[in-house]
Amino acid sequence: MRASVEDTIPNWGPGLRSMRTTPANTLSTEAYDQLRADVVSGRLPPGTKLTTKGVKERYGIGGSPMREALTRLAADGLLETEGQKGFTVVSASIGELADIGRVRMQLELQALSQAVKRGSVEWEVSVVSQFHRLQHALEAPLTDGDEWEQTHRAFHFALLSGCASPWLMHFCDRIYDQTERYRRLYTSYERIPAKLMHSHKALLNAVLARDLEKTLALTRDHIAYATRQTLADMLAAGVTGDPAAETSIAELPGLGLILSLKL
Amino acid sequence: MRASVEDTIPNWGPGLRSMRTTPANTLSTEAYDQLRADVVSGRLPPGTKLTTKGVKERYGIGGSPMREALTRLAADGLLETEGQKGFTVVSASIGELADIGRVRMQLELQALSQAVKRGSVEWEVSVVSQFHRLQHALEAPLTDGDEWEQTHRAFHFALLSGCASPWLMHFCDRIYDQTERYRRLYTSYERIPAKLMHSHKALLNAVLARDLEKTLALTRDHIAYATRQTLADMLAAGVTGDPAAETSIAELPGLGLILSLKL
DNA sequence: TAGCGTCAGAATTTCGAAATAATTCATATT
DNA sequence: AATATGAATTATTTCGAAATTCTGACGCTA
Numbered sequence: 045m046r047a048s049v050e051d052t053i054p055n056w057g058p059g060l061r062s063m064r065t066t067p068a069n070t071l072s073t074e075a076y077d078q079l080r081a082d083v084v085s086g087r088l089p090p091g092t093k094l095t096t097k098g099v100k101e102r103y104g105i106g107g108s109p110m111r112e113a114l115t116r117l118a119a120d121g122l123l124e125t126e127g128q129k130g131f132t133v134v135s136a137s138i139g140e141l142a143d144i145g146r147v148r149m150q151l152e153l154q155a156l157s158q159a160v161k162r163g164s165v166e167w168e169v170s171v172v173s174q175f176h177r178l179q180h181a182l183e184a185p186l187t188d189g190d191e192w193e194q195t196h197r198a199f200h201f202a203l204l205s206g207c208a209s210p211w212l213m214h215f216c217d218r219i220y221d222q223t224e225r226y227r228r229l230y231t232s233y234e235r236i237p238a239k240l241m242h243s244h245k246a247l248l249n250a251v252l253a254r255d256l257e258k259t260l261a262l263t264r265d266h267i268a269y270a271t272r273q274t275l276a277d278m279l280a281a282g283v284t285g286d287p288a289a290e291t292s293i294a295e296l297p298g299l300g301l302i303l304s305l306k307l
Numbered sequence: 308m309r310a311s312v313e314d315t316i317p318n319w320g321p322g323l324r325s326m327r328t329t330p331a332n333t334l335s336t337e338a339y340d341q342l343r344a345d346v347v348s349g350r351l352p353p354g355t356k357l358t359t360k361g362v363k364e365r366y367g368i369g370g371s372p373m374r375e376a377l378t379r380l381a382a383d384g385l386l387e388t389e390g391q392k393g394f395t396v397v398s399a400s401i402g403e404l405a406d407i408g409r410v411r412m413q414l415e416l417q418a419l420s421q422a423v424k425r426g427s428v429e430w431e432v433s434v435v436s437q438f439h440r441l442q443h444a445l446e447a448p449l450t451d452g453d454e455w456e457q458t459h460r461a462f463h464f465a466l467l468s469g470c471a472s473p474w475l476m477h478f479c480d481r482i483y484d485q486t487e488r489y490r491r492l493y494t495s496y497e498r499i500p501a502k503l504m505h506s507h508k509a510l511l512n513a514v515l516a517r518d519l520e521k522t523l524a525l526t527r528d529h530i531a532y533a534t535r536q537t538l539a540d541m542l543a544a545g546v547t548g549d550p551a552a553e554t555s556i557a558e559l560p561g562l563g564l565i566l567s568l569k570l
Numbered sequence: 571t572a573g574c575g576t577c578a579g580a581a582t583t584t585c586g587a588a589a590t591a592a593t594t595c596a597t598a599t600t
Numbered sequence: 601a602a603t604a605t606g607a608a609t610t611a612t613t614t615c616g617a618a619a620t621t622c623t624g625a626c627g628c629t630a
Binding site for chain 3: 358359360370374390391392
């Protein structure tokens with residue numbers, strides 16, 4: 045068999061949590077996983093101060109693995125940290141969500157475009173599998189939010205993984221974390237499933253039919269809709285753009301702004 | 308003044324090293340900066356094992372700040388780490404460079420496209436300033452490689468920063484690290500400056516003229532050329548695709564492959 | 571000779587305490 | 601009353617040593 049450039053791309057696989065950090069049963073990694081789940085799920089809300097004592101007690105670890113976990117989360121953009129002032133969960137703002145939505149759309153359009161053009165049979169298999177899992181997860185009662193989110197993410201990343209670009213996948217992973225955090229913070233679950241599953245099914249069909257234009261159009265709609273929904277929910281919840289901003293909610297353009305937002 | 312979504316985007320600024328980690332005079336950050344410079348410059352070549360003792364002695368720090376610095380570098384994709392096996396400088400491969408080139412092009416095209424369309428006067432000013440610095444740096448003898456690279460990076464990020472998208476800038480930053488590392492590992496300096504400066508000047512003009520098509524075309528050429536150059540230099544240096552690959556260099560398609568490579 | 575288990579040596583990971591920096595709050599001053 | 605000052609407190613960062621895990625070599629067995 046002939047060696048091609050494509051073959052030499054290491055298959056880091058989708059959903060790899062931290063770039064080039066193969067997990068192991070180290071306390072640091074366990075704490076990282078739990079903390080990450082707590083931040084992305086919103087159980088640790090924006091602005092939460094993560095004190096040394098608090099984190100050590102909550103996750104039952106010492107100072108070293110704690111600090112390592114926090115450092116990794118900060119590199120992922122889920123915590124912020126300054127000089128000698130410890131770590132806090134990043135604040136959320138309308139402006140950042142808009143940015144996240146735009147960038148996510150750009151990245152996923154790129155990935156899907158390449159996936160539809162060059163995706164292998166292996167890829168199609170994984171897409172179909174993950175879709176099946178997703179359908180199954182929807183029927184079962186939503187006992188655990190984390191579990192459903194995991195399945196949802198797996199489906200999306202099965203789709204994207206056809207691009208065969210480790211770096212693009214990595215960036216999609218990072219931005220998806222952000223998307224998920226905002227959504228779980230502000231958008232309640234009840235409203236989602238019906239429209240969402242329809243959207244997923246349509247995406248699946250378009251992708252398997254290798255219909256590039258349709259795939260891109262559906263993706264644009266999907267991400268724009270999701271982003272606008274969360275933006276609207278944030279506004280409704282009274283979250284201003286910047287935490288320190290003076291503008292009251294009444295002054296914000298509101299829905300008009302959201303709909304006119306160029307994603 | 309009316310509040311707009313754009314206004315609420317926090318200005319993290321270009322070239323921010325680690326997402327949401329505001330620097331301070333902490334030992335950990337100093338070690339991180341030095342280690343990073345050593346990896347990106349190639350002074351620590353791919354595959355170098357970073358032992359506890361070695362790093363502590365080399366940078367004159369204790370275990371905790373060392374571990375934190377290494378953890379951050381791994382999150383940046385400059386080191387790899389597995390379970391209980393410590394840290395090593397990531398290996399380099401043809402396949403990964405091809406991926407990096409592709410992704411960098413996608414990201415920078417996006418950023419420049421938005422910059423040309425929406426860049427402010429403030430942005431134009433910083434672009435012009437950084438270009439001037441770059442010209443000046445070229446005349447002075449290249450005493451320090453790190454310093455010239457810093458100026459070069461600053462110019463490119465001044466251009467990109469017009470996109471006003473913190474997340475896109477962050478990803479551009481991460482992928483540029485990778486590009487720089489590969490280039491400094493395999494492409495010698497003597498060949499670059501003349502063609503490069505011409506390219507920079509053309510880019511500057513196109514951008515200030517708000518000529519979108521020309522800007523994108525020049526960027527495509529610039530990145531494709533740079534990537535192919537480094538790919539060719541890697542092949543010439545005898546670096547196979549995968550470190551563990553069996554294929555000898557003679558079997559690789561070589562230049563034909565490089566030129567046909569779809570970036 | 572090849573394969574397997576065991577054991578010392580080395581390296582990484584983790585803990586607990588010391589050092590250093592930030593914060594608070596009471597007190598003094600303008 | 602408002603602001604500045606400075607100990608006392610709290611929190612973060614760093615060090616040094618203990619605990620755990622990996623590595624490689626040696627000897628044993630089939």
